[in-house]
Amino acid sequence: QVQLQESGPGLVKPSQTLSLTCTVSGGSISSGSYYWSWIRQPAGKGLEWIGRIYTSGSTNYNPSLKSRVTISVDTSKNQFSLKLSSVTAADTAVYYCAGYSSGWYCEYWGQGTLVTVSS
Amino acid sequence: SYVLTQPPSVSVAPGKTARITCGGNNIGSKSVHWYQQKPGQAPVLVIYYDSDRPSGIPERFSGSNSGNTATLTISRVEAGDEADYYCQVWDSSSDLVVFGGGTKLTVL
Numbered sequence: 001q002v003q004l005q006e007s008g009p010g011l012v013k014p015s016q017t018l019s020l021t022c023t024v025s026g027g028s029i030s031s032g033s034y035y036w037s038w039i040r041q042p043a044g045k046g047l048e049w050i051g052r053i054y055t056s057g058s059t060n061y062n063p064s065l066k067s068r069v070t071i072s073v074d075t076s077k078n079q080f081s082l083k084l085s086s087v088t089a090a091d092t093a094v095y096y097c098a099g100y101s102s103g104w105y106c107e108y109w110g111q112g113t114l115v116t117v118s119s
Numbered sequence: 120s121y122v123l124t125q126p127p128s129v130s131v132a133p134g135k136t137a138r139i140t141c142g143g144n145n146i147g148s149k150s151v152h153w154y155q156q157k158p159g160q161a162p163v164l165v166i167y168y169d170s171d172r173p174s175g176i177p178e179r180f181s182g183s184n185s186g187n188t189a190t191l192t193i194s195r196v197e198a199g200d201e202a203d204y205y206c207q208v209w210d211s212s213s214d215l216v217v218f219g220g221g222t223k224l225t226v227l
Contacts, residue, residue: 037216047154047162047205049216060214063120096161104209104216105152105167112161 004110018084022097033102040093121210123219141189141206151189
């Protein structure tokens with residue numbers, strides 16, 4: 001069974017870059033037709049899709065975040081990563097990594113990691 | 120960009136049927152997926168491709184999609200069904216994943 005685990009700093013200062021990594025276990029990140037995604041959820045609010053990457057390296061991002069987001073993949077480590085630059089308090093949220101099937105439903109979710117933006 | 124609209128809250132008595140709607144322009148032409156999220160937990164897929172259930176999801180959960188509205192139906196509601204529910208589609212025109220705002224299901 002495929003499992004995802006987020007890792008990275010839980011506290012980031014304003015204007016700095018938020019960096020998170022998702023490690024995929026129980027299967028190869030390169031096998032199958034999966035789109036590896038990041039999703040976030042501010043406290044008490046709904047889910048916001050940040051973007052996705054295919055193992056070919058093809059990416060697409062939420063237009064509201066596109067200028068600040070980079071998602072990359074390291075197939076040798078079975079990981080994919082998120083970088084969000086110039087963060088503010090509005091970026092404080094639980095960040096989930098996720099695996100979408102080719103049918104665009106999310107089969108796999110990480111447990112989520114809380115990132116707080118504060119000085 | 121494509122917008123999905125859900126009611127903020129739905130309340131239902133135990134044993135009754137809950138219906139949670141998800142509105143979108145011609146949503147019937149898209150595949151709709153539904154997630155259940157309990158406090159402090161990651162979302163869980165409960166319906167995919169409008170009406171298919173993943174293994175382990177009770178038959179009490181069903182879905183439909185037509186016109187401008189998709190519906191998640193939970194029959195014989197139990198206290199354990201109390202959660203937030205999100206609909207989601209992939210908008211092919213923009214190649215973006217879109218979530219509805221979520222509906223809090225309260226079991227009275």
